[in-house]
Amino acid sequence: MISINTNFQNLSQNYLFAEIARRVSVYKEAHPQKHVISLGIGDVTRPLAASVIRAMHKAVDDEAAAATFHGYGPEQGYAFLRDKIAEYDYRSRGLDIKSDEIFISDGAKSDTGNITDLFGADNVIGLTDPVYPVYMDSNVMCGHAGAKYEDGYERIVALPCTEENGFSPALPDRTLDLIYLCYPNNPTGTTLTRLQLTAWVNYAIAHHSLLLFDAAYEAFITDDTPHSIYEIEGAKSCAIEFRSFSKTAGFTGVRLGYTVVPEELKYKTADGGELQLNQMWRRRQTTKFNGASYISQRGAEAIYTEEGRREIMANIDYYHENARVMKSSLESLGLKVYGGVNSPYLWVRIPDGETSWSFFDKLLNEAALVTTPGVGFGPSGEGFIRLTAFGSHDDAREAMERISETLG
Ligand code: PLP
Numbered sequence: 227m228i229s230i231n232t233n234f235q236n237l238s239q240n241y242l243f244a245e246i247a248r249r250v251s252v253y254k255e256a257h258p259q260k261h262v263i264s265l266g267i268g269d270v271t272r273p274l275a276a277s278v279i280r281a282m283h284k285a286v287d288d289e290a291a292a293a294t295f296h297g298y299g300p301e302q303g304y305a306f307l308r309d310k311i312a313e314y315d316y317r318s319r320g321l322d323i324k325s326d327e328i329f330i331s332d333g334a335k336s337d338t339g340n341i342t343d344l345f346g347a348d349n350v351i352g353l354t355d356p357v358y359p360v361y362m363d364s365n366v367m368c369g370h371a372g373a374k375y376e377d378g379y380e381r382i383v384a385l386p387c388t389e390e391n392g393f394s395p396a397l398p399d400r401t402l403d404l405i406y407l408c409y410p411n412n413p414t415g416t417t418l419t420r421l422q423l424t425a426w427v428n429y430a431i432a433h434h435s436l437l438l439f440d441a442a443y444e445a446f447i448t449d450d451t452p453h454s455i456y457e458i459e460g461a462k463s464c465a466i467e468f469r470s471f472s473k474t475a476g477f478t479g480v481r482l483g484y485t486v487v488p489e490e491l492k493y494k495t496a497d498g499g500e501l502q503l504n505q506m507w508r509r510r511q512t513t514k515f516n517g518a519s520y521i522s523q524r525g526a527e528a529i530y531t532e533e534g535r536r537e538i539m540a541n542i543d544y545y546h547e548n549a550r551v552m553k554s555s556l557e558s559l560g561l562k563v564y565g566g567v568n569s570p571y572l573w574v575r576i577p578d579g580e581t582s583w584s585f586f587d588k589l590l591n592e593a594a595l596v597t598t599p600g601v602g603f604g605p606s607g608e609g610f611i612r613l614t615a616f617g618s619h620d621d622a623r624e625a626m627e628r629i630s631e632t633l634g
Pocket of ligand 1: 268332333334335336338358408412440442469470471472478482483
């Protein structure tokens with residue numbers, strides 16, 4: 227009889243988006259004539275930028291002739307794209323990131339989930355609460371979370387992000403080995419200041435911890451908030467950074483992201499040896515990943531032209547405009563709203579007497595609106611719902627009118 231990975235039994239059973247989909251489908255069946263507006267799952271709606279489309283069409287043509295055909299590419303990603311990323315996302319900001327420290331992938335979900343391959347099973351892991359569920363579930367699946375208790379896992383330490391602490395988690399009073407930070411944050415839409423990020427980097431250096439910094443939403447930053455953890459002095463010695471083209475360039479369907487693993491990240495082994503995370507990740511990717519598609523990488527390269535940049539920023543501005551309209555409408559109804567400035571997410575305090583799920587149901591049943599109950603991202607998310615600004619202007623406005631009628 228085969229032995230099965232029973233860690234899967236320890237996963238939280240209620241996958242948030244599956245439960246939302248179930249409730250929405252029940253509603254739609256009962257109200258087939260209603261136009262249901264989704265402010266729920268974080269998927270983009272604007273079409274790809276014209277320069278990206280042109281570059282991908284050209285890449286398809288490359289595949290049509292033997293002289294320009296591309297089969298398997300480099301597992302780490304084509305140099306034409308890694309060089310652009312190093313130059314425009316990092317060196318132009320004064321950050322010394324080399325092309326060899328950049329690994330292209332099919333998205334940040336894969337990388338934030340697969341990174342567990344690099345670590346042993348006995349680390350103490352810090353996760354913000356609320357949290358992007360992938361960090362938690364990927365550690366549970368591979369057994370790194372340890373035993374499951376009623377309110378958590380043996381080796382996972384929750385870092386609450388609450389209204390009281392301004393959604394900036396307190397530095398732990400114990401040593402955490404791995405700490406996942408996501409800023410701008412999903413789900414709260416909030417950011418950490420340079421000073422707050424510096425405190426985390428200093429903590430990581432002092433405690434020999436590693437920060438796993440997810441910057442999937444950096445393109446939404448509108449003020450002087452750092453776009454990269456490497457803007458903080460010392461971060462190259464204690465942080466891996468994940469980036470995604472999904473929200474930056476609308477690639478949720480194309481699939482492309484990248485991870486920066488600095489060469490400085492080296493760790494002693496029990497037998498007196500040393501392992502370098504950059505080499506380990508390269509080995510991991512060459513073993514289990516065969517590279518992102520040539521066509522998608524050519525598409526991403528196009529966003530590093532002046533025209534491509536202008537076009538993707540126009541799409542991001544479109545979502546920002548939704549966020550602005552939504553935030554001001556909700557605030558005019560007396561609701562407390564966080565995020566929505568450096569992020570496509572609004573984290574909305576729900577009216578007294580409601581729970582995240584009861585308010586979700588109210589908006590679904592009375593306003594035909596789909597939102598995301600905050601508690602689905604962790605216990606500290608109770609009392610909030612998350613709204614996304616990824617829809618059309620018309621839907622965003624209508625959604626606000628419907629909320630106003632429901633609450634008014
Ligand atoms: N990281 C965060 C915080 C996200 O919210 C998402 C997607 O919603 C991802 C990563 C996944 O990005 P990708 O589409 O590149 O897999």
